Amino acid sequence: MKLALIGFGQAGGKIVDKFVQYDQRTGSDIVRAAVAVNTAKADLMGLEEIPQDQRVLIGQSRVKGHGVGADNELGAEVAEEDIDEVQGAIDSIPVHEVDAFLVIAGLGGGTGSGGAPVLAKHLKRIYTEPVYGLGVLPGSDEGGIYTLNAARSFQTFVREVDNLMVFDNDAWRKTGESVSGGYDEINEEIVKRFGILFGAGEIDQGQEVAESVVDSSEIINTLSGGGVSTVGYASEEVEEAAGGGGLLSRLTGDSDDENLDTAHTTNRITSLVRKAALGRLTLPCEIEGSERALLVMAGPPQHLNRKGIERGRKWLEEQTGSMEVRGGDYPVSGSGFVASVILLSGVTNVPRIKELQQVAIEAQDNIDDIQQESQDNLDSLISDDEDELESLF
Ligand code: GDP
Structure with missing residues (x-):
């Protein structure tokens, strides 16, 4: 988008x-x-x-x-x-x-x-x-x-x-x-x-041989409703095959191998989805309770498949407990990587924010104390003990 x-x-x-x-x-x-x-x-x-x-x-x-x-x-x-x-x-x-x-x-x-x-x-x-x-x-x-x-x-x-x-x-x-x-x-x-x-969200449908390309409206819908979001990421290097199939099927031209390859692609996608969700998020938090999520699988089209994304999406639904989990492809021809990006929107269980607020309150109290103390110190410096002197104006 x-x-x-x-x-x-x-x-x-x-x-x-x-x-x-x-x-x-x-x-x-x-x-x-x-x-x-x-x-x-x-x-x-x-x-x-x-x-x-x-x-x-x-x-x-x-x-x-x-x-x-x-x-x-x-x-x-x-x-x-x-x-x-x-x-x-x-x-x-x-x-x-x-x-x-x-x-x-x-x-x-x-x-x-x-x-x-x-x-x-x-x-x-x-x-x-x-x-x-x-x-x-x-x-x-x-x-x-x-x-x-x-x-x-x-x-x-x-x-x-x-x-x-x-x-x-x-x-x-x-x-x-x-x-x-x-x-x-x-x-x-x-x-x-x-x-x-x-x-x-910037790829036009039909621009690549893709099964279900993410649309910018899906990004907007995932972000709508407000709140706080975090993003997970995981990637894996892949070998770029010339044809529509994976490397294995290209070498052998065998349909059994092609199935095997499909299973391999599906498994790779599901494991990348798990890694992205459970690995380091831009804002670490508990993913359970996220309001909405969007799964984007990016990479060469032959390494993406609907089944893998669907499985990953279902898994995310279970993990987040959200009914609103979207998912789709982001085909990038010639890329040597398959990457999974997960947007978790409306997260609420974020210990880091609570800790930040706690430290902030302590800092605020300290600053108030220090300001009060230095005002008192200044007052006692400039006024004489018995208050015998008068300011000019
Ligand atoms: P400002 O110019 O007054 O808005 O302040 P800065 O942008 O320089 O710094 C604000 C905060 O941003 C800092 O306390 C850092 O935590 C963070 N920060 C500063 N520069 C960078 C940067 O290049 N990348 C990232 N990720 N954080 C930065």
């Missing part, structure tokens, strides 16, 4: 940049427009792919292009004040050619954390197309203020979008490595998962 991507803040801009590269590399044709919004001029200048006229610097009168630090309340204020400038960039997007907006931001900082929910609210007021969010949670080693920012932004962002897809940096941190060291790899992981998901 065709998206208008808007990256808010540094993480948001970098991820949109990566999406554009992915789109060009794979020819998946999902990025119809790419916009970056920031309060920091240097961050906008560091982007590579987003056109210059689609980079919007906001808050110049307040922060003079230097960013808002990690102050997400200021980020939200500035976004509200300068929303017309953001709208100016969006005005140049042919919105009638877009299936949805996707607003991307890291939720732990200031600009994206505060601004992304403001923009989502604005877009929903103006356009009829769905407005989705992609929110990145900070690593737990980033400290209390980032956690507090993320918890407050998460709560606000979910309310303002049609669906909030979440990626948790903490779950993707490599052991012994700080999260910032691995952002490039993490961003690749993000665009691969979401690129396959949204790319699936």
Whole structure:
């Protein structure tokens, strides 16, 4: 499906940049427009792919292009004040050619954390197309203020979008490595998962010999109803066969072998579905209780089959307890991989969010205590003990 991507803040801009590269590399044709919004001029200048006229610097009168630090309340204020400038960039997007907006931001900082929910609210007021969010949670080693920012932004962002897809940096941190060291790899992981998901809805029926191609309306229906989503992924290398059958049948031309090959394809698909659902999700959570799910099987058409996808879909129904599990193909000729991408929408059992909120509340209490204490200290410094001195005015 065709998206208008808007990256808010540094993480948001970098991820949109990566999406554009992915789109060009794979020819998946999902990025119809790419916009970056920031309060920091240097961050906008560091982007590579987003056109210059689609980079919007906001808050110049307040922060003079230097960013808002990690102050997400200021980020939200500035976004509200300068929303017309953001709208100016969006005005140049042919919105009638877009299936949805996707607003991307890291939720732990200031600009994206505060601004992304403001923009989502604005877009929903103006356009009829769905407005989705992609929110990145900070690593737990980033400290209390980032956690507090993320918890407050998460709560606000979910309310303002049609669906909030979440990626948790903490779950993707490599052991012994700080999260910032691995952002490039993490961003690749993000665009691969979401690129396959949204790319699936971009294939026209009949373009490939496919049994049941995922349609963009199936993605939209899975995301509709709101709430929080997470995405699973698993892949396996396959050998590309020249004909319609698998490698085995091509070598032997034997129909028994062709059956065997079909069974092999089916089994591979079902095991990839399990791996994707039970492996590391973009936001780790219990999959049981998910409201809706969408299974996308991507790969060379001869390695996809309806039976495997149907079995995988049934298994997902059992595991999630959901009555609304969709599934289909995303044929990609010439790809050396078969990949399973699972969108779980309306997840509610997410221990990580509860933990984030707990740490955020502690951080908030600490900040209040420290502020009170430093106010008391300052008061006792500047006033004389017996209150004998008078201020000038
Ligand atoms: P902002 O510019 O004020 O919105 O803040 P940033 O986007 O720089 O940072 C916000 C949060 O996003 C950080 O706390 C990190 O958790 C995360 N982050 C920053 N850069 C990246 C990135 O390139 N990739 C990912 N996945 N997360 C990032």
